Amino acid sequence: MTTRRLIGTNQQFTIGKIICLARNYAEHARELGNETPAAPVLFMKPASSVIGDGDTVQIPAYSQECHYEIELAVLIGTQARSISAGEALEHVAGYGVAIDMTLRDVQNQLKAKGLPWEIAKGFDTGCPLSDFVPFSAVADPHALNLKLAVSGEIRQNGTTADMINRIPQIIAHISAIFTLEPGDVILTGTPAGVGPVRAGEVMTAEIATIGCLTIPVA
C-alpha cells in the first residue's frame, strides 16, 4: 500500500486510483501537435506506479524516450459520485506535486495504432508524488507556479491559471464516470516545456506553496 500524509495533520491516505488529464494546457497540447479537446481526455495510472521524494525513476527497457510532465495533484478526501462543479471542492482533501512520467516513443506508437496508453504511463516508478498540503491552506489552486528543472536547468515554468478545465469542472466530469474515493488522486495536466530525461539526470519539480520533489533517473 502506498500512503501519503496530509501535511500538518495526523491524516494519512492510502492512494487509490490516479486519474490523469491529457491536454489540459493549450500550449502543451500544441507542442505535441494535438488539438485542444472539448471534453477532458482521461487516462489512469495504478497506485503501484507511485514513488516518493528522493526515489528514483527507472526508465523501462522498452523505451528510449522518457518525458517529465509536472502536474498539480488533487487528493480526494470523501466519496464523490455524479456531483456538480459547485459541490466538487468539498471533496478535496489537499494539493500536491506530481510528475507524470511518460514514455513518449511508446505513447506515440500506441496513439498511431489507436491503442491504450497504459504501458507508456502506468509503469513502475512512473508517478513521483509528494505529500499533500491541506485544502484549507491553499487560497487559490488556479494561481500556482509550476517549475520543473532537469539537473538544475529549468525546462517547465508555467501557472495553473492556464488550465483549460478547472478543478471543480474536472472533478464533476470524472465523478460522473468513476466514483471518486478517499485517497484517489487527480493529475490535472502539464504546462508546456515537456521533454526527455535520461539516466543519470535529476529532476526537481516545485509548485509554489505546495511542495517540491527531487527525483533521480536511472
Ligand code: ZN
Ligand atoms: Zn500528464
